[in-house]
Amino acid sequence: MDKYDVRKQFKELYAPRARDFAVVTVPPLNYLMLDGQGNPGTAPEYAAALEALYSVSYAVKFASKHAGRDYAVGPLEGLWMADDPGAFTRGDKDSWKWTMMIPQPDWIGPADLQDGIANAAAKKVPRLDRLRLETLDEGLSVQILHIGSYDDEAPTLHRLHHEFMPANGFGFAGPHHEIYLSDARRVAPEKLKTILRQPVRRI
Structure with missing residues (x-):
């Protein structure tokens, strides 16, 4: 049996281009x-x-492999929010x-x-008591590949929020979502994907 890999199973969602915004429909996916x-x-x-996320994800993966169903641990992902949206543009981290x-099969x-x-x-x-398994159903979404430092995302997000979305009749329907395709410990900031x-x- 082929090894399951969420990035290959949903290639349209995990391999966007860096030049243009893409409109996609994201199916319900399970996450730790x-x-x-x-x-x-x-x-x-x-x-x-x-x-906590990586320790449990790999423990679950190895147990599943031992039981006969192997898969690649998915990339780290994050949903980002703030009571004051201006906290993102101000850098009030x-x-x-x-x-x-981390996505799960x-x-x-x-x-x-x-x-x-x-x-x-x-x-x-630590923090194991705060882990949960949940289905995220984002549906219609706009995405793009950013290459570079996390601190350099602001111009792309400004184009998305203030140009692309209004021009195409889109409003916000959920928190900002980032998917980290690079290991920041091993990749130079200017090459992060x-x-x-x-x-x-x-709307």
């Missing part, structure tokens, strides 16, 4: 999620969230709220999650 708040570059809570998440259920949490708990991984996605609705 963890909520938090604070600067992703400095907040201990953010680092702990990633450790301490007030950012986020949901970090549709055959992974609550029992698999609990087994993965138990495995990670034996290794003293990040999908910027915005769920939308017709």
